[in-house]
Amino acid sequence: MIKIGAVFIPVTNMEKSAQWYQEKLGLNPIGAWPDGNGADFYFTEEKQYVTLIKVKKMPPTTFPDITDFQNSYFNFTTADVHALHTELKLKGVHVSEVEDHGAITGFDFYDLDGNTFSVIIDS
Numbered sequence: 001m002i003k004i005g006a007v008f009i010p011v012t013n014m015e016k017s018a019q020w021y022q023e024k025l026g027l028n029p030i031g032a033w034p035d036g037n038g039a040d041f042y043f044t045e046e047k048q049y050v051t052l053i054k055v056k057k058m059p060p061t062t063f064p065d066i067t068d069f070q071n072s073y074f075n076f077t078t079a080d081v082h083a084l085h086t087e088l089k090l091k092g093v094h095v096s097e098v099e100d101h102g103a104i105t106g107f108d109f110y111d112l113d114g115n116t117f118s119v120i121i122d123s
Contacts, residue, residue, distance in 0.1 A: 077119070094110045
């Protein structure tokens with residue numbers, strides 16, 4: 001069986017980003033890299049890992065499909081997309097509106113560097 005070991009997220013300010021991910025998304029810190037250019041975190045009891053990596057210049061965080069719709073590279077899921085949307089909004093996170101796309105319902109949110117993340121649930 002294969003599964004994703006970690007998701008790597010580019011950031012320009014490690015200290016501010018690490019604080020943001022802990023406060024806004026509830027990530028649990030594992031530790032910072034010795035050189036200060038990375039930091040490891042995990043979500044939930046299943047230990048879904050997220051690593052922040054300091055970059056000089058932000059790469060594109062979305063890509064266009066054949067219709068030019070901008071897609072994020074991965075998405076998150078939750079039991080209640082509307083509750084999470086409200087929670088993130090109350091925490092001051094920049095979020096899009098919740099949209100029903102037929103098979104899925106979801107929204108996007110953005111971190112301090114403008115990284116785009118989608119949150120979806122099956123409709």
